[in-house]
Amino acid sequence: MATSSPILRAEALEKTYPPLTSGAPGLTLFRDLSLEVAPGEMVAVVGQSGAGKSTLLHLMAALDRPTTGNVYVGETEVTALTPRQQSAFRNRQIGYVWQFHYLLPEFTALENAAMPLLARGVAKSEALAAAETWLARVGLAGRGHHRSGELSGGEQQRVSIARALVTQPRLLLADEPTGDLDTTTSTQVFELLQQLHREQGLASLIVTHNLDFAARCDRVLRLKGGQLHPA
């Protein structure tokens, strides 16, 4: 675990959803929430369903805006960027893994893994070559021509990990990456994430319900009452 300045820093975050009907109170998920993840650190976030774990990751990835507060990735205040700048920033600095693989069904595993590079404008041959390397690293060498429907759940999640890391980001955000997998496959996928985290020197923030996996992280935080507490 490194001690240098954090890769991810959230300061005094508040997220309040407006009321659905007039007169009703709004829903406040976080109040004065702060968080830091250092380079090379793998932090797990646990908490009850509905506590706001996924929303927290959305705010870190600039997929959603906090009501107040700031999020920094490195020296960049991502909450101050324009939506277009946030997209470009996400593409280069953040890898995101969802609970469900969310692969694009019309494309092969190789094309799915190459997608962030293609979106950036990298030449197709170069993007596919990089994706092929990453598919090999997640144990799917030679499976690149398969579409998502032809892969098992674990394989699909491996492709989504390759897609998240193909841009070689500094920050990995994973939202219950093993939540849709059986026990054996969950373990394999989590160990893969751990291995890649180490090899790439990532800062990782992982939301999980699995307390065993959480315990294997550098630090565990519990989201409760709109605040993060050491678990």
Place this chain on the structure above:
Amino acid sequence: MRFELFIAARYLRARRRQAVVGLITLISVIGVAAGVASLIIALAITNGMRRDLQDRLVGSTAHVLLMKTAGDGIDNWRPLLDKLQHQPHVLAAAPGLYGQVLISRGPRSGGALIKGILPDDELKTGNLLQSIKQGSYGELQPTTLIPNPSPLIPKPIVIGQDLATTLGAEVGDSLLVTSPQGELTPLGLIPRYEHFRVVGIFNSGFYQYDSSYAFMRLADAQHLFSEPDVISVISFKLDDLYKAQQVGHALEQVAGNGFQATNWMEQNRELFRALKLEQVVTFIVLALIVVVAALNILIALTMMVMEKTRDIAVMMSFGVDASQIRRIFLAQGLLISGIGTVLGLVVGYAASLAGSHYKFIQLDASIYSIDYLPFAPRIIDALAVAALSLITALLATLYPSHSAASVLPAEALRYE
């Protein structure tokens, strides 16, 4: 744009989760193709009809007519004619003397416009004489060229088919031609009249000529209208009929003061304006097919955006920005329209060229003056139709592509 096209093209080819989206997409392509093909074929027909009409009209009449501004005749016309027919773009020139007459045969009568001509010159500037179906124009040659003309035989006249029908006249019949430009006598103005013999009946296919035109020898017309050695107009045939206005001005300059020129476009302006209007109305009506096809594109894309909301959110999560998402669906709409447009152009042109070559749509020549439906496809029409198709498709993509770009990833994936 490569990324957007890559995604859009794959979305178009892929099998849909909702089969109805694929079906509507297919209907959209077919609709665009049908609209474009209909427009190309309809425009080819109106162009063909107009071209045919123009060819026959311009063939029947002179390209430029030169006359005196004051309406009086042109005397000493031979040197002028000789000078003018050597001007640039002039292929031929012919003298003519026009006059209004009443032609009667027994109890039947009809008004007519007489043109006194020299047949050899007239044939070089207009082909009405070539459309003689009964008899011939041979006897319209000047008397100096006819050996021993008999003074007892009435002078020759060639009349139009519809005028002949009105008069009940056939070749060989005698007609009484009465000119209002008569002689002044102590009893008042006495119209001049003379008997003529029908030597030919022409049928040009143009009612305005066939119902009221008649040809006689120039000398006979000058005698009938008491205009010795005077003509009223010089007709010109040009090497480029679209330079009629420009050449007309040049001829006015060369002829000197007191002359004015008119041309085939000015004389038939209303006719061609009506044809143009017909073409515009045809275009607008058939363009509605393309508009309906564009509505199909709108529906197909809107449904596809709904189907792809999750994928849009995922793409945004790895850095695809809203403008790229917008362009993906815009490209998809344009691909649908582009494929339909190309198909429509191919089908429309193939049908038009086949129609032009094989003449498989027959017409009644006695009604239309042409025995087949003419097709004349033009590149400019293809460009206009393609532009219309693509622009309407572009407009149809605005709403779905905007709604795709407005997807909020956190919201879209919250309940997945």
